[in-house]
Amino acid sequence: MTGAADKEPKTGNNALNGAEVLLRVLDEQGVEVIFGYPGGAVLPIYDALFKQDRIRHILVRHEQAAVHAAEAYARSTGKVGVVLVTSGPGATNAVTGLVDALMDSIPLVCLCGQVPTKLIGNDAFQEADTTGITRPATKHNYLVREPGALAQTVREAFEVARSGRPGPVLVDLPKDITVGGAPLTPPALSRLQRFRRQGGPDAAAIARTIEAMKTARRPLFYTGGGVINSGPEASELLRRLARKTGYPVTSTLMGLGAFPSPDPQFLGMLGMHGSVEANMATHGCDLLIALGSRFDDRVTGRVDAFSPDSFKVHADIDPSQIDKIIQVDVRLEGDLRDTLEALLEAWDDTPAPDLTAWWNQIASWRSVDGFGFTQDMTPSAIIRPQYAVRRLYELTQESGRDTFVSTEVGQHQMWAAQHFQFDKPNHWLTSGGLGTMGYGLPAAVGAQVAHPDALVIDIAGEASTLMNIQELGTIAQYRLPVKIFILNNRYMGMVRQWQELLHGSRYSQSYSEALPDFVKLAEAFHGTGMRATNVGELDDVIRRMLAHDGPVVADICVAENENCYPMIPSGAAHNQMLLGPDQDSEAAGLTEEGMMLV
Amino acid sequence: MADDIQKSVISVLIEDESGALARVVGLFSGRGYNIESLTVAVVDAERHLSRITVLTSGTPQVIKQIKAQLKRLIPVHAVCDLLEEGQYVGRELALVKVVSRGEARTEGLRIADSFRARAVDTTAGSFVFELTGSSEKLDAFIELMRPLGLAEVSRTGIAAIARGPSVFHLNEEPV
Numbered sequence: 001m002t003g004a005a006d007k008e009p010k011t012g013n014n015a016l017n018g019a020e021v022l023l024r025v026l027d028e029q030g031v032e033v034i035f036g037y038p039g040g041a042v043l044p045i046y047d048a049l050f051k052q053d054r055i056r057h058i059l060v061r062h063e064q065a066a067v068h069a070a071e072a073y074a075r076s077t078g079k080v081g082v083v084l085v086t087s088g089p090g091a092t093n094a095v096t097g098l099v100d101a102l103m104d105s106i107p108l109v110c111l112c113g114q115v116p117t118k119l120i121g122n123d124a125f126q127e128a129d130t131t132g133i134t135r136p137a138t139k140h141n142y143l144v145r146e147p148g149a150l151a152q153t154v155r156e157a158f159e160v161a162r163s164g165r166p167g168p169v170l171v172d173l174p175k176d177i178t179v180g181g182a183p184l185t186p187p188a189l190s191r192l193q194r195f196r197r198q199g200g201p202d203a204a205a206i207a208r209t210i211e212a213m214k215t216a217r218r219p220l221f222y223t224g225g226g227v228i229n230s231g232p233e234a235s236e237l238l239r240r241l242a243r244k245t246g247y248p249v250t251s252t253l254m255g256l257g258a259f260p261s262p263d264p265q266f267l268g269m270l271g272m273h274g275s276v277e278a279n280m281a282t283h284g285c286d287l288l289i290a291l292g293s294r295f296d297d298r299v300t301g302r303v304d305a306f307s308p309d310s311f312k313v314h315a316d317i318d319p320s321q322i323d324k325i326i327q328v329d330v331r332l333e334g335d336l337r338d339t340l341e342a343l344l345e346a347w348d349d350t351p352a353p354d355l356t357a358w359w360n361q362i363a364s365w366r367s368v369d370g371f372g373f374t375q376d377m378t379p380s381a382i383i384r385p386q387y388a389v390r391r392l393y394e395l396t397q398e399s400g401r402d403t404f405v406s407t408e409v410g411q412h413q414m415w416a417a418q419h420f421q422f423d424k425p426n427h428w429l430t431s432g433g434l435g436t437m438g439y440g441l442p443a444a445v446g447a448q449v450a451h452p453d454a455l456v457i458d459i460a461g462e463a464s465t466l467m468n469i470q471e472l473g474t475i476a477q478y479r480l481p482v483k484i485f486i487l488n489n490r491y492m493g494m495v496r497q498w499q500e501l502l503h504g505s506r507y508s509q510s511y512s513e514a515l516p517d518f519v520k521l522a523e524a525f526h527g528t529g530m531r532a533t534n535v536g537e538l539d540d541v542i543r544r545m546l547a548h549d550g551p552v553v554a555d556i557c558v559a560e561n562e563n564c565y566p567m568i569p570s571g572a573a574h575n576q577m578l579l580g581p582d583q584d585s586e587a588a589g590l591t592e593e594g595m596m597l598v
Numbered sequence: 599m600a601d602d603i604q605k606s607v608i609s610v611l612i613e614d615e616s617g618a619l620a621r622v623v624g625l626f627s628g629r630g631y632n633i634e635s636l637t638v639a640v641v642d643a644e645r646h647l648s649r650i651t652v653l654t655s656g657t658p659q660v661i662k663q664i665k666a667q668l669k670r671l672i673p674v675h676a677v678c679d680l681l682e683e684g685q686y687v688g689r690e691l692a693l694v695k696v697v698s699r700g701e702a703r704t705e706g707l708r709i710a711d712s713f714r715a716r717a718v719d720t721t722a723g724s725f726v727f728e729l730t731g732s733s734e735k736l737d738a739f740i741e742l743m744r745p746l747g748l749a750e751v752s753r754t755g756i757a758a759i760a761r762g763p764s765v766f767h768l769n770e771e772p773v
Contacts, residue, residue: 323662327659
């Protein structure tokens with residue numbers, strides 16, 4: 001077996017090998033971009049990629065980043081994100097991203113190399129039980145064992161990823177399957193008929209909802225990422241329903257952008273770091289209509305004190321989310337777009353109810369201005385992080401460009417959610433459910449690849465961004481003009497905040513010791529670095545950053561001890577918000593029981 | 599919360615494919631649900647369907663979640679709560695090895711007879727009894743055998759099916 005003829009796998013006359021079949025199916029599924037990293041088990045796929053020019057491959061610097069980039073690509077386009085990684089460490093590195101996508105309902109297909117089928121179970125080089133490891137990390141996963149099953153399995157993976165509540169799907173591809181010949185079987189009738197969009201929402205449930213809506217005096221829409229996942233049409237329908245009814249709207253972190261945040265009917269985000277008016281309205285409403293949100297603990301606070309006096313309606317595409325945490329009065333199972341359409345139709349020309357008293361109450365909560373802060377405008381004054389985000393938003397607005405914002409995880413993420421405004425869906429990219437530090441930089445890569453002409457900003461913290469800082473290499477290679485706006489407070493800020501409030505200010509391991517010089521770091525990766533150390537320098541740095549047509553790392557040195565307020569401490573109720581540092585923490589419900597919670 | 603814990607017998611029709619059982623078991627362990635017994639076997643070879651019967655317990659809210667979460671698994675075709683649906687028949691099989699001689703041996707055989715247990719293996723010093731019935735009946739038999747030389751027990755966990763003409767339907771329409 002040494003002849004030259006043996007080096008090319010025998011695939012018969014004009015036959016395709018598995019890798020080529022795989023790429024044909026990807027093409028058929030409309031895939032334009034893959035985020036990946038090569039390795040031994042996926043070499044046949046990389047070879048097939050080399051020989052074609054329909055699908056673009058973005059080479060990341062770490063598999064975790066490939067998944068986050070694909071997540072942002074998916075979130076910002078509504079398409080399925082595609083990842084390609086090798087066996088063993090390639091697969092295990094991808095796991096964090098897969099769980100992140102699972103928690104935030106992001107449609108992904110992760111193609112993963114595997115050792116040849118004959119070696120599976122033998123502890124072969126770079127072998128891992130990938131389907132075993134990723135079973136709870138994905139919506140579904142597959143190991144392709146027969147060449148004949150390859151094409152249909154990949155098709156089904158896409159269908160599972162995008163149908164119903166979207167999520168990540170992994171396809172494990174042993175090397176013999178991609179090297180050897182495989183049939184490009186024609187698309188067959190899918191076994192997933194049951195995943196097709198369900199019929200319209202239950203008419204009786206719609207009627208009960210409308211009945212409650214007609215008599216409600218203190219109603220509230222509580223919207224989530226499901227509105228975004230349902231497509232831009234769902235956001236549009238939400239806006240129309242809110243206009244017709246005159247109801248206030250609050251949103252989860254994942255739902256930001258579905259309803260325009262500068263709108264007077266928008267109360268801001270609710271939950272642990274939500275606005276005073278959103279949380280007080282959630283606590284005080286008499287009708288709560290949850291749309292594509294899942295009563296996450298960051299939203300509900302103390303469950304038995306959550307929105308105690310309201311009639312509750314829950315609309316979600318995933319029936320398992322309804323009655324999971326909060327028992328509701330009406331279930332509306334189905335795609336949000338259909339549900340909103342049915343609600344609009346049933347509401348019809350009902351005149352907007354008189355909600356003056358409710359809006360007056362909301363206005364009084366609003367006047368507390370929980371997001372307020374005081375910035376000393378002396379040029380040499382220290383920049384407060386909230387002010388930096390506000391100025392970033394205002395100057396971005398002036399530029400008039402289509403803007404996508406990603407974040408890392410922590411205080412800066414909350415300040416971005418509080419102070420940056422969103423008026424369109426699919427433009428806010430953040431790790432909500434899993435809270436993955438290191439998400440924002442690769443996410444910015446994915447968004448910029450999907451939208452080459454848009455302005456893409458990663459609002460970052462100095463600690464989080466270091467978790468995937470190697471992606472500056474990807475940014476350089478593809479000349480992605482991503483802006484990394486680091487709110488550098490030299491602390492893992494949210495950890496520091498909790499240690500201050502709950503652990504007697506013992507700042508155990510939360511100081512960012514030995515930070516790199518971010519300006520030099522940017523330069524080392526062929527980008528541009530900038531730094532603002534005081535208020536006087538801030539606007540200039542932001543303007544230069546926005547004007548620069550290449551990648552920029554902006555090191556914004558901000559106040560080190562700033563806390564993120566308002567804050568509902570774990571285990572407290574919505575009407576027990578901490579508003580600022582001067583408030584008595586015991587009165588605000590900081591309890592030992594709460595300390596046990598995350 | 600702990601006072602309204604109830605038992606539940608859940609039947610699951612699932613595609614007989616690699617890893618399918620692991621998905622179900624992983625769902626229970628990952629979400630902290632309880633498995634008191636679990637049985638599984640192929641029931642429709644043509645359509646590659648297995649039936650899993652899980653005996654579980656939890657608050658009504660947890661039981662509802664277990665069913666909803668099971669339905670999310672891609673290979674799961676149908677989920678049925680037999681307690682909720684009405685009357686059901688639940689049966690378990692046990693193989694019970696009793697090692698004894700003399701008086702205890704005779705007594706063991708007498709009790710086995712009254713339970714309609716069958717001796718499926720007999721030696722001069724031992725019996726293996728096969729017994730089918732409700733879990734309670736099996737418990738009672740094993741307790742009685744304990745002082746009579748009970749050496750080893752193997753139980754299947756319960757298989758269950760609804761009484762009456764109602765049939766556990768598939769979600770899918772036939773292709």
